[in-house]
Amino acid sequence: MDDLSGERARLMELSQQNGASLASLSAMIGRNPSYLQQFVRKGSPRKLEEQDRRKLAEFFGVPETELGASEAGIKDISYGAAPAATTSRGQWVDVPRLDVGASAGPGALPDAEVPFDAFRFSARWLREQGLEGAKLSAITVEGDSMEPLLRDGDEILVDRAPRAFRDGVHVVRLGDTVMVKRVASQGAGRFALLSQNLAYPPVDVAAEDLEIIGRVVWKGGRI
16 A cells, blocks of 8 residues: 555545544445545545535535645635635534434434534534543434433434543443443442433443443533
8 A cells, every 4th residue: 555645644634533434434425435445545536526525525624625626626616705614724623423323212223323414513612621632423312211311312422532431421332222321330340321211220231241432521402
């Protein structure tokens, strides 16, 4: 494999920073799963097509020039106005919305983790919340076991960065099920999965049976 340079290196960097695989990004722009892998690793195609480049730039919140567009080309397309994606670099952080439901009820099987959209957050706000450097993604709550804290249809930000565990609301995987629960350490290698809705009893699990995907750090939903 040759050394990466230019827009190929930048695309790889952006995908890693946002926790989005090249396969999922390929799917997002309507391409086969290996399309961007071939572009990054082998330089085939040599340049991203205009519509693909624009979708990726909008998703990452960066200027199209970082992904191989010329300044002149952008001005022609936008009739001289800067496109929405050309915000000041470092001012905004785009968090991918994943096509994954985290059950807050009896359980749900996860879909493929493919970004279909993004939330844009102020980088300053993230710093103020202590989330600078967090590896964030947004998923949807399903079910009622975390009501009234989290309601069916709410979207939650999950920090997937490796951190020392502390009790709190987490997204976890138990077997084939992805859930959002309040997780409390029980000691001796065991955890309790707790619901806000008292109709759901606590679940006691062994640490080796539980994967803690990330901590829930924000929620959003309709009033």
